[in-house]
Amino acid sequence: MGILKNIKGVGESLEKEIINAYGSEERALKELKSLNFTEFFYSDIKASRMQEIAREIYSEALNFDYVDLFGNSKAREIYSAILNAIKEEAVTPYAKIKVGLFAPVRHREEIERRHVTVRVAMSLVSALGDRVTEIKEALGMIKPFQKKSEGRIASQVIAVEDKELYNQLRDKYSSFIExxxxxxxxxxxxxxNYELVRYIQGDIGVTVNLLSGNFLTFYEFNESEVLPEIVIKGIIENLDSIKAIKKIAELMGGLNIKGLDIELMKSEAMEKIISILESLDSTQVRVFSEARDRLNQEVDERLRLANREIEERVEGAVALKGREVLKLLSGFQAGGAYEVIPEKVKEIIKDVAEKYEVEVASSLRLEKERIMFSGLFSYGYPLEISEEKLQEVSAWLEAEATRREFRAARDAASGIESYMQGVERSVNAVLELDFYLAIGSFALKYKATLPQVSESPALTFIDAMHLGLALEGKAEPVSYSVGASSIKLEGSEGERIAIITGANSGGKTTLLETIAQIQIAAQSGLPVLAEKVEFSILEKVYYFAKPQGTVSAGAFETLLRFFSDMAEKSEKSLILADELESVTEPGAAAIVLSAFIEWFAPRKDILLVMVTHLGEELMEVVKGKARIDGIEASGLDENLNLIVSRNPVLGKPAKSTPELIVEKLSRKEDKPFYEFLLKKFRAS
Structure with a gap:
């Protein structure tokens, strides 16, 4: 893998998206070569394209080829249903996409490698037990590791004297700070005019003490020192993931599963990160920013209280009627008459003004800095706010809040920076954990197992369950065999062609779909829903479903053309066909089905299973070439439902169930015609 565009399916626009996901082409190539798909799987690329490209990279790295196993769209739909069932057990987008790497292959070594993964996954889920649910809840909080920090620092600037450094910082940080x-x-x-200048001193060499209070001086650029917000914002954006990882680590409890290469940060380290971040929100850090925000409100309130106290104290302390003095003061204030007021009154005004200036400082929790609030009220009556002083205090609070927040961020960044790689590794690790949990949970929930590989064309399973019915909790186990297998079922002599006959609604189509599900899952290296399975590695699986609704005039012709093309190929294949007779007349259908059987009978690389109601018509044709199996209906239950053994009897044809259907209608509706028809059936 030299350049991204050399990967099959990656064009110019996709290349840009991959580079954007990883930050650079060099890093993208390195991570993808190491099969680290995290950023890729969380990019904006369409999921199906991601899966396609990831498969290309995965197969090249492990030296195997995927096989286009699906001979038609129905076979592909069955694979998608299997994949979706496993994805339902996953929590994160990462795991849902990675499950898709388990697509059909023709290499036995790759299937066995996947079996190792499945065994580890099953051991993991089994060992965790009920803790799996809690771990999955925590996984819901996990996001991919965030390296980029959004947002911009306003009213602040990094000032540098070195032009080369200036160009480097501008290219990297101009979207974050000026x-x-x-x-x-x-x-x-x-x-x-800036609230804070981060000055990296150079040759111009302005003496530090000549700079104003809004300057912080550095002698070289270090990101965590000069721009600690980058580190802090980065870790804050990953905080939910850190808390979730801590929870998962505690639930895992040092669990050691052989073959599971997942290492999480120690809880103590994550606790330290959380503690450092919480310190950013401490009272000591917040006091100046909160004071800045509450300054005007507190000044207005203290001014109101101060004027009321002056009124009360003058009233009680001056021989003249206090209110008259105050009225006098109020009238002459503009003309400077305040100077002729008795000293006693002046003392009261001064004393009250100073008292409430201190109270402003106290209300803002800045008692130690109370000197900064001196002069906030202009002497006179009523007391007034000195706007000049108020602006001075406001600017001081703003600057001090900025400086303290910066220092707190710098201290926190220096404490956190060393943990960043560990956090990233842990995020990637729990995403991988979710992948294992999804496969293991699926396998254990549905009692799935890993199949054996047969060298000769064969598919045999014992007590298998149809996936769709298993998901609904309605599946009944069935056993079946086609081809020569080391697993022996009664009635099977290793026939490569089998015909399934029997009761309507007896499960013939369900069995056919189960056969397809088992073969496709097995060849994908996935666990299969059966007690025991043996399968062979094929090149194609064809599934011809029973037509639904009205059959079009060209359906028969289309079917023949497809079979004609398929018949000329020398591919090792499994062909599954459901009631092909429904696309033509009954007489012609028997001829067509018998032709199919005779054509494929000599082919040692073909497995063929057909569902049909024409078992009797094909009895003579199939002798020595195929086996006829039957799903029997033995009657009706008390609710007038068919009593059916879903397990086919191998080598024994079974009749369809029109007589039972007529009996059901007769017993249900009690109409003379049904009774008449039922007698005809019984007399035949």
């Missing part, structure tokens, strides 16, 4: 190049001493004046 980057400014200092080319002459006069440029510093421009920077005084």
């Amino acid at each position: 980057i400014f190049l200092i080319e002459r001493p006069e440029d510093f004046e421009y920077l005084r």
Whole structure:
């Protein structure tokens, strides 16, 4: 894998999306070559395309080929249904897509490698027991590791003197914070309007103590020192995942499953990260930002209380009627008459003003910085707010809040940075864990097993369940065999062609679909829903479903053309056909089916199973070439449902059930015609 465009299916636009997912082509190639698909599976690329490309990379890395096993769309639909059932057990998009790597192959070594994965998955789920549910709940909080931080730092700037460094920082960080190049001493004046300047000192060499309070000086660029917000935002964006990983690690409890290569960060390390992040929200850090936000509200409230207290104290302390003095003051204030007011009144006003300036500081939890609030109220009556002082305090709070938040972020970043790679590895590990849990949960929930591989064309299973019915909890186990197998079933002599006959609604189509499900799942390296299975590795699976609704005039011709093309191919195949007679007249159908049997009988590489109601018509044709099996209906139960043994009797034809259907109608509706027809059946 040299360049991305060399991967089959990757064009120019897709290449750009992959590079965007990984950050660079170099990293994309490295990660994909290592089969690390995390960023890829969480990209904006269509899921089916991702799966296709991941299969290409996966097969090249492990030196095997996928096989296009599906001879027609129905066979492909059956595979999709199997895959979707396993995906339902997965929580994360990563696991849902990765399950798709288990597609049909023709290499036995690859199937056996997948069996190892399935065994590990089953051991894992079995060992975890009830904890699986809690782990899956935690997995719902997992997101792929976030390397990019969204958002922008406003009213702040990084100022540098080195042009090369300026270009590097601008290319990398300009979307996050403004980057400014200092080319002459006069440029510093421009920077005084920023809330915070992160100044990386160079040759111009302005003396640090000559810079204003909004400057923080550095002598070189280090991301966690100069831009700690990048590290902090990155880890905060992964905080839910960190908490989930901590929960999963605790639930795993040091579990050691042979073959499971999943290593999570220790709980203590994740606890440390969470503790550091919580320190960013401490009272000490928040006090100035909260004071900045509440300043005007607190000043207004203290001004109201101060004026009321002046009124009360003057009323009680001055010989003149206090209200008259205050009225006088109020009238002359503009003309400077305040100076002629008795000292006693002045003392009260000054004392109250200073008291409530301190109270403003206290209400903002800044008692130690109360000197900064001195002069906030202008002496006189009523007291007024000094707008100039208020702006000064507001600017000071803003600057101090910014500086403290920066320092807290810097301290936190230095404590967290060393954990970042561990967090990323742990996120990737739990995503992989979800993949194992999905396969293991599916296998154990439905009592699935791993099949054996047969060298000769064969498919035999014992107590298999139809996937769709198993999902609904309605499946009945069935056993069946076609081809020469080491698993022996009564009635089977290793015939490669079998015909299934029997009761309507007896499960013939269900059995045919089960055969397809078992073969496709087995050849995908997946667990199969059966007690025991032996299968052979094929090149094609064809499934011809029973037509639904009105059959079109060209259906028979289309079927013949398809079979004609298929008959000329020398592929090792499994052909499944459901009531092909429904596309033509009964007389012609028997001829066509017998022709199919005779044509494929000499082919040692073909397995053929057909469902039909024409068993009797084919009895003579199939002798020595095929086996006729039957699904028997023995009567009706108390609810007038067919009593059917879903397990076919191998080598014994079974009749359809028109007589039982007539009996059902007769007993249900008690009409003379049904009774008359039933007598005819019984007399025949």
